[in-house]
Amino acid sequence: MLNSQYSPSEIEARWYQQWEERGYFEPSLDLNKPSFAIQLPPPNVTGTLHMGHAFNQTIMDGLTRYHRMKGENVCWIPGSDHAGIATQIVVERQLAAENITRHDLGRDAFIAKIWDWKKFSGGTITEQMRRVGCSVDWSREYFTMDETRAEVVSEVFVRLFQQGLIYRGKRLVNWDPVLGTAVSDLEVENIEENGHMWHIRYPLADDPTQSLIVATTRPETLLGDVAVAVHPEDERYASFIGKQLLLPLSGRTIPVIADEYVDKDFGTGCVKITPAHDFNDYEVGKRHQTALVNVLALDATILPQAEVFNFQGQVQPAISLPAQYAGMDRFKARKQMVADLQEQGLLVKVEEHKLMTPKGDRTGSVIEPMLTNQWFVAMTRTPDNGVYAEPESEFKGKTLTEKCIHAVESGQVRFIPENWVNTYNQWMNNIQDWCISRQLWWGHQIPAWYDQHGQVYVARNEAEALAQAGADAVLTRDEDVLDTWFSSALVPFSTLGWPENTPELKAFLPSQVLVTGYEIIFFWVARMIMMTTHFTGKVPFHDIYIHGMVRDHEGKKMSKSEGNVIDPVDLIDGIDLPELLIKRTTGLRRPEKAPKVVKDTEKLFPNGIPVFGADALRFTMASYASLGRTINFDFKRAEGYRNFCNKLWNASRFVLMNVENQDCGQDETLPLTYSFVDQWLLTRLQQTISAVTEALDTYRFDMLAQTLYEFIWNEYCDWYVELAKTQLQKGDAAQQRATRRTLVRVLETVLRLLHPVMPFITEELWQTLAPLANAKQTDSIMLAAWPVADESLIQPPAMEQMTYLQDLINSVRNLRGEMGLAMSVKVPLLIQSSHDLGDLLPYLPMMARLSEAQQVERLPETDDAPVAVCQGARLMLKVEVDKAAERLRLHKEAEKLQKKIDKIDAKLSKPGYAEKAPAHLVEKDRLELAELEEKMTQISKQLEKYQ
Template sequence: MLNTQYSPSEIETRLYQQWEQRGYFDPSLDLSKPSFAIQLPPPNVTGTLHMGHAFNQTIMDGLTRYHRMKGENVCWIPGSDHAGIATQIVVERQLAVENISRHDLGREAFIAKIWDWKKFSGGTITEQMRRVGCSVDWSREYFTMDEVRAEVVTEVFVRLFEQGLIYRGKRLVNWDPVLGTAVSDLEVENIEENGHMWHIRYPLADDPNNALIVATTRPETLLGDVAVAVHPEDERYAGFIGKQVILPLSGRTIPVIADEYVDKDFGTGCVKITPAHDFNDYEVGKRHQTVLINVLSLDAKILPQAEVFDFQGQAQTAINLPAKYAGLDRFAARKQMIADLEAEDLLVKVEEHKLMTPKGDRTGSVIEPMLTSQWFVAMTRSANNDVAHPEPESEFKGKTLTEKCIHAVESGQVRFIPENWVNTYNQWMNNIQDWCISRQLWWGHQIPAWYDQTGRVYVARNEVEARAQAGADAVLTRDEDVLDTWFSSALVPFSTLGWPQDTPELQAFLPSQVLVTGYEIIFFWVARMIMMTTHFTGKVPFHDVYIHGMVRDHEGKKMSKSEGNVIDPVDLIDGIDLEKLLVKRTTGLRRPEKAPQVIKATQKLFPNGIPVFGADALRFTMASYASLGRSINFDFKRAEGYRNFCNKLWNASRFVLMNIENHDCGQDENLPLSYSFVDKWLLTRLQQTITSVSEALDTYRFDMAAQTLYEFIWNEYCDWYVELAKTQLQRGDAAQQRATRRTLVRVLEVVLRLLHPIMPFITEELWQTIAPLANTKHTESIMLAAWPQADNSLTDTEAVSQMHYLQELVNSVRNLRGEMGLAMSVKVPLLVESTTDLGTLLPYLLLMARLSEAKQVVQLPEGDDAPVAVCQGARLMLKVEVDKTAETARLQKEAEKLQKNIDKIANKLAKPGYTDKAPAHLVEKDHSELAQLQDKMTKINLQLQKYR
């Protein structure tokens, strides 16, 4: 027998250990079966699970369990990412506490420290995944820096280099001066800030008394200007194009050029062009074949001599910069330059200006566009296939990496869900730049390139190969840079399946069926997996890309540790008291000064800590949010509701067990079964539910699957059938009782299988007890049981119609009770006037409407003051002696209360601008609530008229 109370903590860890130990998560590798594979977006090894992970993994695990139950060869591959920048920062901060830098240790010792740290804390996420219930194949768990992945990364790099798709060049990149490395766009946050726009005079070289006024937000880069640009159709400056102006503070002359990049209506219409320090200016300079003048060092200080290059990266003659600025930090130099411009009467005015400032997400430092030597992957160049390892034969061969990505989607081999993300994807692909893959870090895959004493580069799989290329006398030094983290993660679809060998796993699980991920990494991960997988295997990495939204807090704010609104999903599963929660949230803050704010926000959101929800309630909450929208506002009220749903299911199962144990449930086929219309209605609704849930999961609509299951289990099975079954078990004959017990247990068993992908723990625990009694248990675990199939022969539309009529009758009587203020504990008689024989329905009314008697009559008593309800032609009256004085007083009191609520909402809606400015769903809710209150007031007034 089940415990009297549902306790998730008692079952979840025990069940997960059983599943893992018994190998239920392992694929069969039976290639005769359909395969279903899914790759886990590898979380950073530095982190812990957040609500976004829980959301993402609920969907993935739901799909995995669903397809496993369908009998497919299922493989969910887990792993974690080495997270180059994040991991290096974590370990460097730990060393800083001991006043040690990575340079004190040296590269080899520092990397050894990181591996030690990884062993100590790297398993945090995998344990959290177990708590959430993820049924991944742990035997295939990978780390993007393990030996297998390292070999694949090297092989891919060498092949791309041999094919002419990887090159080293001097280009403009995002540069974090604090980290001292190039960073990707994903590691840059654009933050709106209050700034200034400085208007500066650039005197004409042939007429210094006249000048062009240039507006800029970054005067510190002025020394690197190569031109002043105006729009070619701007009549104000038509006569200046081709002339020279004097660069302030420098004395150099630079040309006035025309380019459509310039916005005539912004600022003064004159733009300084600094191609070595601005991405847009870089493109302008490239079009006009200017030089690039770099005036900043890698730590963002003014150089004594500006470095000058052409757009092929060839060094030109250096330019001496004013000595007074040399060595100054960029912002100190800005301050000094502004003062000097003002002193020389070159500063016209200063305006306050809102601007987007790019900042490193790890350091908070302002990112500089910096001209540096980096390794790049060519996006729009075709591979040289006259090499040892050409592209595999496929429809993708011969295309550029960009073309491969576009063709994979246009051909329908890869589809985005929702489909609108295709536009975002194509927009990026059509404007793509070569991919900067090098990082100036120590933690990561070191680039497999060696340099001899002349600077010539040798790309090879190891130093032995490099020496074979360079010659025995060469002195080789390995490139110190490492690869961008996204480079190794882009190889995951095939690096985890045994490539470059042709393994059974590659045959079975590539392409995988679906990738479940967030929209923010479509470009950084999704597109790069497509380009790398099509290039090296000739196949797409996955067929479907299901893009889900971001999980935000209940107010729609982004979850952030510094805001105090971030939630650890395991805290929701296990519960945590306020004191421990405060310690947890304030420990290790990047900005310790935010601690008071975090404490205040936490106390407001969780005044009593976080109660125990359990993994199943959390997962069902996440599934209910999994629509095709962009963002999810996580509301604890909903999680509480689904915890109650777990309790409801548990208690319903206990009721079923109490009524079927030691009784015949229809297992003996020789004994008769007599199904009522109620039984047939439930069996019909079950078939419809099976179909709806299967269609929802097939189309990634977990929200619809959750809604369908919730309504069927709570409303139809528990609230209606279980209650109606009590009447059948009490009043029915042996055949009717057997049919009722059989329906109770068999429908419950099927429901548990339908619910298992979303709520794995409670369904397993209940199924182990229920399934044997339902005579359908053929497997050791529910996750290995067959997915239910709808049986249309069990559909009975007449029974459904009868049941709907019964439900309307019950609801009508309940409404009557409410109108008369009768407590549910008070049993009263019911009179029903109807030309239709309701004899089969009345016994059910007794129980469902809390009646002492239900009697059908030819006509209701005339002159009775009791309210009457009409339901499909039947007239219903509760036979109760009405105290008109007392009832009038009660109704008047209720009317007064109703009127206050009506006035309150009506006044709100009448406020000027409310309906235009308030969120549409709130306005709609107000209108709906007002209509309901007004309808109720109308009924009360009608009843009051009867008593007058």
């Protein structure tokens, strides 16, 4: 018998261990079966999993369990990402707390420290995944910097280099001066700030009395100007085009050029062109083949001499810069330059100006477009299929960008929701070569060596490089590491044994679906497509399920700086308030927020977070999974689904108490008499099976959750279980047998439908119920067959009859409410109807708290008793009413209600409340007021009857 109380902690620990030990998570590798594969987006080893991970892992595990139950060859591959910059920063901060820098340790010792951190963080992540219930194949777990992945990374780099798709060059990149490395666009946050627009006079070289006024937000880069651009159709400046200007503060002259990039209606219509310090200017400079004048050092200070290059990367003679700025920080130099311009009469005016400032998401420092030597992957170059020819496929010979576009246009890869195709195509059509080098210590060190003459050799290892360079060469390895996205882009095939043609590659590439967030469509999703199609000739996956971001209950992004991050395990296990406060305030990036974080936490969780269990958390996540929608996580909803678990548990206990050691219809030779109520439930079960299956096939987990919740709570528990009590008490042996059979078989089927999103409680209940339903053909519900709808069991007449019964019961309940009858008071019901209600009447007494239900030819005439009409039938409760007592009771209830209404009304009417209070609280007050006013209306109607 089941325990009287549902205890998720005990169940979850026991079952996950058994599943893992018995090897249920591992694929069969039977290539004759349909295969279903899924790759876990590898979480960064920078800490712990968050609610977003719990969300997408619920979706992935739900799909995995569903396809496993369908009998497919299922493989869900787990792993974690080394997360170069993020992980290096975490460890550097730990060292900083001890007043140690990575340079104090040296590269090898520092990397050893990071490996120690990886063991701790990676272990925490895998434990969290187990707690959530992820049925991943742990025997295939990988780390993007493990030995196998390192070999694949080197192999891919060498092949791309040999094909002419990797090159080293001096290009403009996002540069974080604090980290001292190039960073990707994903690591740059554009933040709107209040700034200034400086209007500066650039005199004509041959007539300083004439000048052009240039408006700029970055006067500190003025020393790197190579031209001033105007629009070719701007009549104001037509006579200036081709002339030379004196560059303020420098003594150099620069030309006036015409380019359609300039917006003649913005500012003065004159734009300073600084191609070494601005991405747009870089493109203008390339079109006009100007010089590239770099005036900033890598730490964002002013150089004593500007470095000059042409667009072919060749070094040009250096340019001396004013000595007073040398070594000065860029922003300090800005102030000094503005002061000097004003002193020289070249500063026309300064305007306040809103601007978007690019900042590093890790350091908060302003990102500088910087001209540096970096390694790049060519996005629009056709590969040289000489040494390493691409595999034969429809993708062969296309550029990496063309491969990405073709994979989606051909329908081999589809986005869900489909609207993300537009975002994807926009990125692809505006793609730039991919900067893959980073000036870090943690990551895959670039497999390139330089000899004493600066010649580069790309090879899998130093011995291979030396073989290329010759025995006399002295080699030094490139110190840079690869962008994290480079190694993670190889995951679809690096985890399946490539470059060998393994059985795993045949079975699990392409995988069926990738579940991920929208923010990395370009940085990870697109790059997996380009790398996988290039090296295998196959797409990496067929479907890309894009989910929204999980935010807090007020719609704010969950972040450590806000102090609103919740660990999924805290919801599963529960956590008391003191410990929760410590977790939410420890390590706050903005410590000044601590008082507000404490206040908000105490308000939201006055007693801490209760135990929800993994199943309630997973079902909550599934219920939120509307395609592409941002999720505001509400703990009240999670509480509701914890109650749902309790409801399922208690319903199962009731069923077991009524069927254990009883005839449940397992002997097919004995007669079974199914009532219209049984047939209705079996009909609804078939419809539910179809709806849930369709929901899983279309990734509509929200529809799955809604369908199962309504069927289990409303139809099975609230209706059928209650109606079954009448059948078990009053039915003959054949009907009782059919009722018990229906109770156990429907519940057993529902447990299988529910298992993908609520694996633990369904396993526990199924182990007890399945034998009674004659359905225990396997040792675990994980391996039980997925239900298939049986259309022969769909009975429309039973549906109609059940609808009539439900309407009758609801009408009687409303009558009782109107008369204010307590639940303990049982009274007779009289029904006048032209239809024979004989099959329905036995169910009414128990369901509507009646002493009896009787069908009569005509209702008695009376002024006191209210009458309800339901589908042509007239219903009357036969009860004597004390009018004076009833009036008094109703007046007292009305007084209480009015006090509540006045209180909320005053709150909502208070000036500024509706505008300043959180929207969800205002809406809650309005809904409560509407509900109270509706109750007052009903009481007023009752009072009118007793005047």
